[in-house]
Amino acid sequence: MAESKKDNPPSAGRQSAPRATINAAADAPSNGPSSPTVPAAVAARRERYMVAARPLPGVQPMAADVIVSTLTNMPDVTIVRRVQPRGFGALSVGGTGGGITPEIVVAEMDAARGAALRASAPANVVVERDALLRHADDLAIASFDNTMTMLPGVGIDIRLRVVGAGARPLPKATVYVYGLGFPAQGQTDDKGEVTVTLFGGPIETVQAVYVKPAADHWDRMMPQPALQPNGVNTVQVRPFTDTFQGFPGSGIVGWGQRLMKLDQIDPSLGGQGVRIGIVDSGCDNTHPQLRHVTRGVDLTNGGNTASWATDTVMHGTHCAGIITAASNQVPGIRGFAPLAEVHALKVFPGGRFSDLIDALDQCIERNLDIVNLSLGSSDTSELVSRKLVELRQHGVACIVAAGNSSGPVQFPGTEPSVLTVAAIGKLGEFPSDSYHAQTVQPNLTVGNMFSAKFSCFGPQVAVAGPGVAIVSTVPGGGYASWDGTSMATPHVTGMGALLLAHHPLLRDGARARNEQRVAQLFALLASVGTRYLGDPTREGAGLPDLQRAGIPSQQAATVQTASAPPPAIGGVLNPASMLGPASVQQLFGNPLFGIPMNPPFAPARNGTPAPIGGMMPLGLDPVMLQRLAQLRAAGLL
Amino acid sequence: MTNGSDNVDQFLIAPASSAAVGDLADFEQALQAVPGAAVLTRAGRPDQPRLVVAMPTDAFEQLRARFGATLIMERNAPLTPLSP
Numbered sequence: 001m002a003e004s005k006k007d008n009p010p011s012a013g014r015q016s017a018p019r020a021t022i023n024a025a026a027d028a029p030s031n032g033p034s035s036p037t038v039p040a041a042v043a044a045r046r047e048r049y050m051v052a053a054r055p056l057p058g059v060q061p062m063a064a065d066v067i068v069s070t071l072t073n074m075p076d077v078t079i080v081r082r083v084q085p086r087g088f089g090a091l092s093v094g095g096t097g098g099g100i101t102p103e104i105v106v107a108e109m110d111a112a113r114g115a116a117l118r119a120s121a122p123a124n125v126v127v128e129r130d131a132l133l134r135h136a137d138d139l140a141i142a143s144f145d146n147t148m149t150m151l152p153g154v155g156i157d158i159r160l161r162v163v164g165a166g167a168r169p170l171p172k173a174t175v176y177v178y179g180l181g182f183p184a185q186g187q188t189d190d191k192g193e194v195t196v197t198l199f200g201g202p203i204e205t206v207q208a209v210y211v212k213p214a215a216d217h218w219d220r221m222m223p224q225p226a227l228q229p230n231g232v233n234t235v236q237v238r239p240f241t242d243t244f245q246g247f248p249g250s251g252i253v254g255w256g257q258r259l260m261k262l263d264q265i266d267p268s269l270g271g272q273g274v275r276i277g278i279v280d281s282g283c284d285n286t287h288p289q290l291r292h293v294t295r296g297v298d299l300t301n302g303g304n305t306a307s308w309a310t311d312t313v314m315h316g317t318h319c320a321g322i323i324t325a326a327s328n329q330v331p332g333i334r335g336f337a338p339l340a341e342v343h344a345l346k347v348f349p350g351g352r353f354s355d356l357i358d359a360l361d362q363c364i365e366r367n368l369d370i371v372n373l374s375l376g377s378s379d380t381s382e383l384v385s386r387k388l389v390e391l392r393q394h395g396v397a398c399i400v401a402a403g404n405s406s407g408p409v410q411f412p413g414t415e416p417s418v419l420t421v422a423a424i425g426k427l428g429e430f431p432s433d434s435y436h437a438q439t440v441q442p443n444l445t446v447g448n449m450f451s452a453k454f455s456c457f458g459p460q461v462a463v464a465g466p467g468v469a470i471v472s473t474v475p476g477g478g479y480a481s482w483d484g485t486s487m488a489t490p491h492v493t494g495m496g497a498l499l500l501a502h503h504p505l506l507r508d509g510a511r512a513r514n515e516q517r518v519a520q521l522f523a524l525l526a527s528v529g530t531r532y533l534g535d536p537t538r539e540g541a542g543l544p545d546l547q548r549a550g551i552p553s554q555q556a557a558t559v560q561t562a563s564a565p566p567p568a569i570g571g572v573l574n575p576a577s578m579l580g581p582a583s584v585q586q587l588f589g590n591p592l593f594g595i596p597m598n599p600p601f602a603p604a605r606n607g608t609p610a611p612i613g614g615m616m617p618l619g620l621d622p623v624m625l626q627r628l629a630q631l632r633a634a635g636l637l
Numbered sequence: 638m639t640n641g642s643d644n645v646d647q648f649l650i651a652p653a654s655s656a657a658v659g660d661l662a663d664f665e666q667a668l669q670a671v672p673g674a675a676v677l678t679r680a681g682r683p684d685q686p687r688l689v690v691a692m693p694t695d696a697f698e699q700l701r702a703r704f705g706a707t708l709i710m711e712r713n714a715p716l717t718p719l720s721p
Contacts, residue, residue, distance in 0.1 A: 281718065315718040351716040354649055354689045358680060379714035383651055383687065401719040484720030 045204070045226035048080065048130035049114050052104040054123065062124050064103035077109045106130055111224065155197040158184070158227055161234045162192045162211050169193070170237065172214040178207045193232065203229045210435060211235050215478025218243070221435045238431060240471065240479060248479060251331025254322075255429045256466020256491055259530075261547040262336060266554050271337025271497040273507075276323060277371035277396075278490075279359045280316030281348035282308045284475035287317065289325040289332045295366075296344030299358045300351065308346040314474045316344060318482055319374050321473030322490035323497070333472055333479065336494025340501070343368060353381045356412075360387045363396050369500050369513060370397040370521075372493040373418070374486035376410035385415055392417045395513030397500075397521050399493040401485035403456035410456055419496075419522045420460045422538055423452040423467025423488040430469035430481070439468050439483050449532035455485055457537045462522065463529050464539035465491040495544050496521055502551055524549060644694045645673060647713035650704075651687035657707035661686055664704050671696045689713055 051071065053061040064082070071077050083104040109117070118127040162173040169192025177184040177196050184196035198206065209222040217237040227233050244252045253263040285293045286309070296308030311317045324342045325335030345362050347355040356375070363371050371391070391398055398418040403410030413420040427448045430436035444451040451457070452468050465488025472487070474480045499521060500506050506521060528549040529542030547553065652658045665688065668674050674692035681687040692700075701710045 313718060315720060318720070347716065348718055352647060352689075352713045353711075353716070354647075354678060354680070354687070354713050356716060357649075357687070361681075374719050375716045376719050377714050377716050379712055381649070381711055381714070382709050383649055383711065404719050482720050484718075486719035489719075 044110065044222070045224040046078075046108045046110050047114050047224075048106055048108050049117065050083075050104050050106055050126070050128055050130045051117070051121075052126050053102045054126045055102070056124050061102070062122070064105065067103075067105050067125065071105060071107050074109070074113070076113055077107050080106045080108055082106070155199045156203055156229060157195050157197050158203070158206070158229070159193065159195045159232045160186075160188075160209070160211075161232050162188050162194075162213065163234060163236050164213070164217055165239045165241070167236075170213050170217065173237075174212040174214075175235075176208075176210040176212075178210070179205050180207075183210075203227050209233075209235065211237055212435075213237050213480075215474050215476060215480050216240055218431050218434045218481060219436075220431075221433055221438060240481075244471075248330050248332035251327055251334060252471065253334045254466065254471060255426050256470065256488075256543075257334060257336070259426070259466065259543055259545075260491065260495060261545055261551075262334065262495075264553050265498070265546050266552045269498060269502045269551065270339030271324075271494075271501045272339045274337065274340045274370065274497045274501045275343065275366065275368045276337065276340050276493065276497050277343045277345055277359075277363045277366070277368040278316060278320055278323065278493075279345045279347055279356065279363075279371060279373050279375065280319055281313035282311040282316045282346040283320040283342075283344035284311045284317045284473075285309045285344075287321075287473045287475065287477050288329040289327065289335070289473055290317065290320055291329070292326055292338070293320060293324065293342045293344060295341065296346065297362060298346040299355045299362075300346055300349065303358075308344045311346075311475045313348045314480070315348065315374070315486065316346065317475050318470075318472045318480065319372060319486060319490045320344065321479075322470065322487065323372060323494045325473055336491070337497040337501070340497050347375075351375070353377070353379075353384050356384055357387050360384075360391055363391060364394050367513065368396055370399065370493055370496045372490050373398055373400045373412065374484070374489045376401060376403045376413060378405075378410065380411040380414070384412055385417075388412060388415050388417045392518050393515050395515060395517050397496060397518045399489055399496060401489040402458075402461055404454040404484055404486075405456055406454050407456060409458040409460040413456065414458075414460050416460075419462045419492065419525065420540070421463055421465045421485060421489045421492045422457060422461040422540065423455040423483070423485045424464045424532065424539060424543065425450050425452050425468030425483075426466070434469070434481075436469040436481070436483060444533065444535070444538065446533050451533055451535065451538040452483065452485075454483065455488075455538065457535075459537060461537060461540040462526055463492055463541050464532075464543050465489060466543070492525060492544060495546060495549075496525060498546065498551060499524055499549060503549060645691055646694050646697070647677065648690050648692065648697055649687060649709070649711050649713045650690060651681065651685070651709050653707055653709050655684050658684070658686060660704060660707045661688065664688075664700065664708060667700060667703070668692065671700070 051067050053064065053067070055061060068079065071079055083106065114129065121127045158177055160175050162170045162175065164170050171188050171190045171192060173188045173192070175186050175188065175194050175196060177198050179198045180200040184198040186194040186196040188194045206225060206227055207223065209225045211220045213219060217239050220235060220237045222235065240247050244250070257263065282298065283290060283293050283296065285291055298304040298307040301307045320342065321333055321335060323335055324338050324340060325333045326338035327334065343366055345359040347359050388398055400413045400418040400420050402413045402420050402422045409420060412418060425439055427440065427445070427450065439452045439454060440450050441453045455467065467485055467488030468483045469481050470483070470487035471479055471481045503524065505524065506517065525544045526541035528545050529540065530545050531539055531542035533539050650661065650664060652661050665676065668676065668690060671692050674690060674696060676688055676690050678689040679686065697710070704710065
């Protein structure tokens with residue numbers, strides 16, 4: 001772990017505007033040396049506490065001098081003032097109403113010290129926060145939310161400077177300052193500086209500063225910052241190279257991809273022969289890892305066949321990196337299926353249901369095999385629902401994000417014709433002062449794994465995907481770490497593409513794109529899931545695992561593609577990584593003696609019948625049955 | 638006109654079945670009588686056409702009462718990318 005440093009700033013002692021510096025995270029996972037830090041003048045804002053004797057019958061009150069002495073001996077506590085109130089009446093020390101009144105000692109300390117002091121205070125001592133007073137009309141405002149409120153007062157200009165390693169200014173970083181109402185927002189200029197105006201109270205009402213760098217750095221969430229009203233407040237963010245040494249010159253495999261065993265499969269298996277659609281904000285194919293993405297259409301621009309490569313939202317490029325980033329020019333990140341044929345179907349910014357239907361029509365026309373839908377709506381659409389059924393009937397597998405509203409699964413993740421993905425995270429994979437840490441739910445954490453706080457949940461969740469602190473490509477050639485079921489979904493789409501291309505039960509089906517193959521793919525993805533949380537409404541059948549799915553490992557390095565002839569049974573596949581009898585039983589029932597059922601769609605959704613995936617038989621085609629029989633005869637099942 | 642009649646939104650209109658394709662033309666004819674209404678897009682296959690129209694919400698409700706039995710008429714709602 002890198003260590004944060006708090007040296008004096010070079011400008012200290014000058015007559016220039018004061019500078020407050022907030023250092024980069026000290027506890028990010030790190031494989032390399034820490035970068036030079038910017039000198040710090042100020043850390044997190046300290047709180048004020050009132051400490052006084054509490055009058056208790058029969059108990060000797062603690063003398064004020066003892067309180068002062070105790071606090072003075074704490075090196076991180078500063079006594080600000082001593083208050084001698086009068087007229088506490090019967091509750092006064094001495095209990096007579098006119099006797100000795102307790103002296104209140106006001107001291108500054110950090111929140112952790114204050115909490116410790118409160119917890120350790122004896123019964124005859126009061127320790128409480130010397131809270132900021134608010135106007136009466138502010139009292140209903142919950143802390144740190146987005147309540148729509150007209151706030152009185154004059155705006156405060158807050159100047160911030162965002163720097164990375166070596167105090168290098170970072171342009172185009174988005175800065176949010178959260179006060180009592182709407183957050184103030186701005187973007188840094190070429191000097192890394194921005195001025196934002198906050199309304200509603202003094203600078204002490206600032207509850208948090210959030211900095212989102214444009215690329216190549218962790219974001220930073222700074223609660224209770226000690227901001228200077230008249231100077232430049234410097235916030236340092238940590239570069240990815242602190243965590244991933246040599247990145248992107250040295251490649252990384254994402255934490256979620258490692259859990260899914262992407263790093264353990266034969267690297268020559270890259271989704272060859274499979275066609276993937278990404279319905280999103282386009283894909284910047286000038287990124288060194290995405291130059292092989294050459295097909296797309298911009299449905300926000302009259303079906304333009306060039307402007308899909310301009311991604312102003314950045315979201316589609318991030319999803320594309322997870323699915324298909326290639327390491328031809330720079331190792332960077334690893335995509336699941338760099339050899340697949342990817343189609344970018346642009347519907348953002350401004351996408352509506354009609355654009356989604358247009359994009360889904362394109363998926364059919366382009367004979368796509370699998371489609372990533374990292375999108376949702378608070379509304380529902382019968383026409384979109386029908387179109388998704390049509391895609392499934394055409395053999396197009398739609399992988400859909402569950403939603404980020406922390407509630408029930410959003411449309412179209414509610415549809416029985418699709419595979420719905422919730423988001424999980426892993427502790428230790430992001431700095432504790434990044435926004436990623438805000439997504440942790442302590443009551444939904446098991447070991448190191450947690451259900452992301454934002455993730456939607458419900459019986460429609462089929463599987464989970466890694467959706468917190470996901471590093472992927474962004475326009476301009478860089479990388480960013482994002483959260484969302486949007487990020488979880490491409491992991492499953494990418495794995496689905498690998499299964500379609502290389503799994504012995506599915507790869508030949510690429511020639512027969514039909515509904516059965518979609519059902520089989522969904523069943524396979526669910527059957528090889530690893531549950532971490534024990535809550536199927538939040539993780540479905542768990543996080544799919546490529547090794548459990550029987551994708552050949554690096555030890556069994558023989559390329560298998562959708563167009564390649566099927567290998568001799570047992571000659572290529574690693575028996576140890578093949579589906580075990582139990583999982584096959586779960587997946588296909590008894591393929592020789594019964595009608596296979598599709599487990600993940602067993603419950604009816606929202607009271608509606610599950611016409612396609614639900615309790616309908618899978619109906620394996622003869623080729624599949626023959627393949628299963630061959631596998632069983634070879635002793636692999 | 639009631640309050641809120643100038644609240645214009647986008648709507649998706651499509652036949653509920655292939656037998657109702659003709660009703661879409663009737664709808665479009667009726668739409669011409671609605672002040673402020675416009676067809677934004679015509680899309681879909683000949684056997685599966687759809688319209689995107691802009692019109693006041695109260696006019697939409699009136700037309701839905703008239704055509705809702707044979708046409709699917711719904712708000713063309715915005716979509717959101719799902720990263721916080």
